[in-house]
Amino acid sequence: MALLNSTFISWSQKLAIAWLSFVVLIAILATTLPLPYLPGFPDLAHVAAPPFGASNHWLGTDPQGRDVLSVLIFGARTTVLLTLPAAVLSAILGALLGGAAGFWGNSIRLAVPYWLVAVAGGWWVLRLPMSLLAFVIAIVGVCSVVAAWLRKQIWPAWPVPIDAVVMGVATTLDTIPRLVLVVAMAAVSDVSLPSLLALLTLTTWPHSARLVRAQMLRVRALPFVEAARAAGIPAAQVWFVHALPHALQPLRTALPLSIAGLLGLESTLSFLGIGLPPDVASWGRLLATVRDDPSAWWVFVFPVSCLIITIVSLNSISRRRLAFSNHPPR
Amino acid sequence: MVKWIGFRMLRTAIAVWAIASVVFLLSRQDTARAEQLALPDATDLSGYAVGTPVARQAAREAVRQRLGLNLPLFYISRAAGKWYWNGLQNQYHHWLRRAVQGDFGQSFRTSQPVTEALLAALPYSLPLTGTALLLAAGAALAMGQRLAARPRWQQPVRTILAALQALPLFVVALILLLAFANPEMLAWFPAYGLTQSVDVELSVWSRTSTYLMHMALPVIALALTALPELALQLDAALTEELRTDYATTARAKGLAEGVVIRRHALRNALLPTLTQLAELLPALVGGAVVVEVVFALPGMGRLLTEAAAARDYPVLVGGVLLAGTARLLALLLADLLYFWADPRIRWPS
Numbered sequence: 001m002a003l004l005n006s007t008f009i010s011w012s013q014k015l016a017i018a019w020l021s022f023v024v025l026i027a028i029l030a031t032t033l034p035l036p037y038l039p040g041f042p043d044l045a046h047v048a049a050p051p052f053g054a055s056n057h058w059l060g061t062d063p064q065g066r067d068v069l070s071v072l073i074f075g076a077r078t079t080v081l082l083t084l085p086a087a088v089l090s091a092i093l094g095a096l097l098g099g100a101a102g103f104w105g106n107s108i109r110l111a112v113p114y115w116l117v118a119v120a121g122g123w124w125v126l127r128l129p130m131s132l133l134a135f136v137i138a139i140v141g142v143c144s145v146v147a148a149w150l151r152k153q154i155w156p157a158w159p160v161p162i163d164a165v166v167m168g169v170a171t172t173l174d175t176i177p178r179l180v181l182v183v184a185m186a187a188v189s190d191v192s193l194p195s196l197l198a199l200l201t202l203t204t205w206p207h208s209a210r211l212v213r214a215q216m217l218r219v220r221a222l223p224f225v226e227a228a229r230a231a232g233i234p235a236a237q238v239w240f241v242h243a244l245p246h247a248l249q250p251l252r253t254a255l256p257l258s259i260a261g262l263l264g265l266e267s268t269l270s271f272l273g274i275g276l277p278p279d280v281a282s283w284g285r286l287l288a289t290v291r292d293d294p295s296a297w298w299v300f301v302f303p304v305s306c307l308i309i310t311i312v313s314l315n316s317i318s319r320r321r322l323a324f325s326n327h328p329p330r
Numbered sequence: 331m332v333k334w335i336g337f338r339m340l341r342t343a344i345a346v347w348a349i350a351s352v353v354f355l356l357s358r359q360d361t362a363r364a365e366q367l368a369l370p371d372a373t374d375l376s377g378y379a380v381g382t383p384v385a386r387q388a389a390r391e392a393v394r395q396r397l398g399l400n401l402p403l404f405y406i407s408r409a410a411g412k413w414y415w416n417g418l419q420n421q422y423h424h425w426l427r428r429a430v431q432g433d434f435g436q437s438f439r440t441s442q443p444v445t446e447a448l449l450a451a452l453p454y455s456l457p458l459t460g461t462a463l464l465l466a467a468g469a470a471l472a473m474g475q476r477l478a479a480r481p482r483w484q485q486p487v488r489t490i491l492a493a494l495q496a497l498p499l500f501v502v503a504l505i506l507l508l509a510f511a512n513p514e515m516l517a518w519f520p521a522y523g524l525t526q527s528v529d530v531e532l533s534v535w536s537r538t539s540t541y542l543m544h545m546a547l548p549v550i551a552l553a554l555t556a557l558p559e560l561a562l563q564l565d566a567a568l569t570e571e572l573r574t575d576y577a578t579t580a581r582a583k584g585l586a587e588g589v590v591i592r593r594h595a596l597r598n599a600l601l602p603t604l605t606q607l608a609e610l611l612p613a614l615v616g617g618a619v620v621v622e623v624v625f626a627l628p629g630m631g632r633l634l635t636e637a638a639a640a641r642d643y644p645v646l647v648g649g650v651l652l653a654g655t656a657r658l659l660a661l662l663l664a665d666l667l668y669f670w671a672d673p674r675i676r677w678p679s
Contacts, residue, residue, distance in 0.1 A: 172345040177616030180634065180653045181349070184646050187638035188357045264498035271500050272623055272635050287504065291624075294512045304501055311496045 016313035023310060027080035030073050037067035039074045039281035051298045059302055062286060063293040068302055074281035075303070079310075082193065083262040086200040091251055091258065093201065094208030099247050101166040101209070102216025103239045109157035113148060116141030167213075170206035178203050179268065186274050196275060200262055211254055216247040256318035260311045267307060283307055335665045342661055346654030350429075351422070353650050357643040358403050358421060365393055397438055398424065425647075434651070435644040439637075444648040447633060454629035458545060458621070459614045462552035467607065469557055474564030474603075475596065478572060479587050488562070495558035499617050503551040503624040511547060519547050548621045555617060556610055563606055567599035600671050608664030612657045 026033075036056050037043060042065035043057070051060035051068070059068040110118075120138035124131070148155055173181070185199050219225065220243055228238045269275030270284030278285070283303040290300040394400045402416040405423070428435060434444035477484055494502075511519045520543055571577060572595055580590045619631030626632075630649065637645035 171341070172348050175342060175345040175612075175657050176349050176650055176653050177612045179616035179619055180650065183619065183634060183638050184353050184650050185356070187641060187646055188353065188359075188643075260496070268498055268500050268620055272620070274635060274638055284500075287500070290504065290508070294508060297508075300504065300508060304504075307501065308497065311498075312493070315492075315496050 013316050013319075016316045019309055019313050020317070023076050023306075024080055024084075026073055027077040030077040033073065035067075035070045035073065037070050039066055039071045040279055042066050048293050048296045048299075050296075060296070060298040062289045062299045063296060064289060066281075066286075068286065068298060071281045071286050072283070072302060072306060075283040075286060076306070078193075078276065078280055078282045079263060079266060082197060082200070082266055083259050086197050086204060086262050087255060087259040089197075089201045090204035091208045091255055094205040094210075095212045095244070095248055095251060097166045097205065098209030098212035099216050099239065099244050101163040102213035102247065103220050103243055104160075104235075105163045106159060106161040108160050108162060110160050111148065111155040111157045113141050113144035113155055115158060117145065163213075166209060170209055173203060173206050178265065182265065182269065183272070183274055186269070191274075191276060193276065193280070196266075196269075200265065204258060204262065208251055208254055208258065211250040212247050215250050216243065219243050219246045222246075253318050256314040260314040260318075263307070263311060263314070331669065335662065338661055338665065339658060342654070342658050346651065346658070349654065350647055350651050351426075354425060354643070354647050355404065355422065357641075357646065358399070365390060365397075365399065396441075398435075429651070434648040437637075437642050437645050439640050439642045439645075444644045447645060448630070448648055448652055451628065451630045451633045454627050455615075455618050455622070455631065458548055458552065458627070458629060459611070459618050461545075461549045462556060463607075463611060463614055465549065465553040466556035466560060466610075469553070470560035470564055470603070473557075473561045474568055474599075475588075475591050477561070477565040478568035478591060478595075488565070491558040491562055494554060495562070497555070499551065499555045500620045500624060502554055503548070503621050506547050506551050507624055519543055544625070544627070548625045548627060551621050551624075552614060552617050556614060560603060560606060560610070564599060564603045567602050568595055571595040571599045597671055601668070604664055604667045604671060607667070608660045611660035611663070612653065615653050615656045 043061060044065045046057060046061050047065045048063045049057055049061045051058065053060065057067050057069070059072070061067055062071070116137055120134045120141060123134035123137070144155065176184075181203055182199055185203075186196070225238060225243050228242045229235070233242075266275060267282065267284035267287070270280075270282040271288045273285070273288065275284070276282060283306060286299060286303045290296060293299070391400075398421060401424070402414075402420045403422060404420055405416055405418075407414050407416055425435060432445065434448075436443055437447060440447075473487075477487060510516050520540075568591060572591070574595075577590055577595055580594045581587070585593075615630070618629060619634060621627070622629045622631035623635055630652065633645060634649040636642070637649065
């Protein structure tokens with residue numbers, strides 16, 4: 001836990017960490033909490049009941065009779081289940097792709113036998129016609145790999161433009177605003193929790209890939225990477241073991257901000273009624289119901305405060321990372 | 331310079347084409363839902379022999395024929411473990427050929443041409459995003475300059491801006507809606523109903539005022555979310571520039587702080603802000619989606635969300651293409667602004 005005790009943490013950041021742990025804890029325990037009402041079962045006898053009233057709804061009910069407190073708790077569960085994995089997955093994907101793009105650039109070359117094996121593999125995966133030909137190509141590829149290994153033979157090598165491909169895909173994904181892209185894709189695919197997770201991950205990774213790539217361009221020129229190369233360590237090991245951990249530095253700041261951005265995106269989607277199916281509780285969907293009954297302030301105030309406090313906490317945590325990423329960890 | 335702009339525009343255009351193609355191809359993978367929604371209701375077909383399986387099959391075939399779904403999807407297709415070459419008679423080729431000619435097909439839902447639907451939405455979306463952009467840029471310019479001069483209200487305003495930046499757009503829009511267009515609070519602005527009130531026979535003046543009243547809150551909401559990023563960025567860049575030697579020299583000449591900022595530091599500090607401006611226009615197109623849904627404006631955003639809900643794929647793809655066009659325009663605008671702001675780009679060594 002070097003992250004938590006290495007430097008001074010201001011009280012607001014302690015509060016932020018406390019709130020975020022509370023939200024995650026609530027999300028984990030949501031199904032076991034002794035709630036008087038479940039979010040999926042509207043109480044039609046008390047529609048839009050004010051909070052702290054005679055009915056047993058502590059925070060009132062929304063215009064469709066759902067208990068605000070339980071929607072808040074299960075909404076936190078949805079949020080945590082969606083944004084946390086999406087942020088982590090997109091950070092990992094972006095780190096690997098951006099790290100590879102920054103480390104090797106367009107210069108990596110792959111010997112022809114490996115190209116043959118890759119072509120044969122692709123042929124087999126796509127199940128193109130004439131599978132016998134693919135088999136022959138694969139045999140030739142494997143034989144030449146073995147030959148090269150046994151007789152120290154040098155095959156011609158063709159370049160693999162990793163940098164161009166990764167950055168091209170990232171630029172393509174960045175062309176369309178994320179919200180429009182997600183709205184379009186959500187309409188195309190049937191939306192469920194896993195598919196929305198995949199969608200968010202796919203549209204979020206370019207940012208972390210850019211950050212890691214930029215840092216990697218700096219790191220790969222540092223003396224210790226050169227020393228590792230000079231020691232004869234294979235390039236893949238230099239990349240993964242020596243260079244990549246240092247190139248991940250910008251993600252410590254970017255990860256909380258990315259979670260905050262995903263939180264905003266997810267609640268916007270459910271607010272628009274596009275994200276998750278209507279029976280999944282979420283803060284955005286609860287907020288959308290206030291338009292049916294503008295006098296029901298409690299439907300608006302409670303989820304909005306949850307949302308704002310969470311986003312502000314995430315921002316303040318990212319500032320802490322920024323503050324001590326300047327000096328090296330002890 | 332021209333070559334550089336051309337290269338960037340070409341790259342973005344290719345990216346837009348790629349995204350639109352992917353959305354097109356993915357959307358047509360599963361057309362059963364779209365067919366269902368496009369099928370006429372049984373009650374509408376009272377004159378026909380409805381209900382028999384044959385008639386239903388015929389109706390479905392007619393819908394497929396009308397929407398062009400009876401053709402194969404792409405140049406090649408795969409069925410029962412084999413690959414087939416479909417030739418040029420496929421949906422993608424037809425769509426691409428018509429899109430190049432400026433025809434994006436017809437809406438599945440209303441049979442209205444997509445171009446027409448998009449053009450009908452633009453009179454709401456374009457003023458909305460344009461005004462918000464101008465307002466945010468102007469306010470950021472004014473505010474950044476004043477903030478960098480270190481007045482006494484610098485810290486609180488920075489905090490407010492940072493807090494505003496953290497809020498999602500729909501929360502800002504909802505707060506504005508509930509505060510200023512709510513009979514329970516302050517009913518200064520109308521909350522919805524722009525479409526109904528416009529077509530009533532009224533004088534030009536009252537129609538314009540209705541339009542303005544409806545647009546005020548959405549524009550403010552959009553501008554408020556765009557403002558903090560720009561203002562904070564400009565403020566940071568100006569603060570950085572004011573520490574440089576040329577700023578000290580300007581002060582030593584006896585210039586007032588305001589003049590140092592305006593005449594010397596501002597143009598240098600503007601460059602990163604211009605980059606952000608290019609990012610902002612597409613972001614505003616996305617933001618317009620939210621604002622138009624909250625304030626019930628019949629613009630692009632509402633068109634897109636309704637198309638998404640109803641699986642109206644041609645409209646959806648048209649919207650994606652339009653968003654890409656906004657991106658192209660933003661890039662061009664940013665490049666031209668760079669050209670104006672930075673002489674190093676104008677006269678390359």
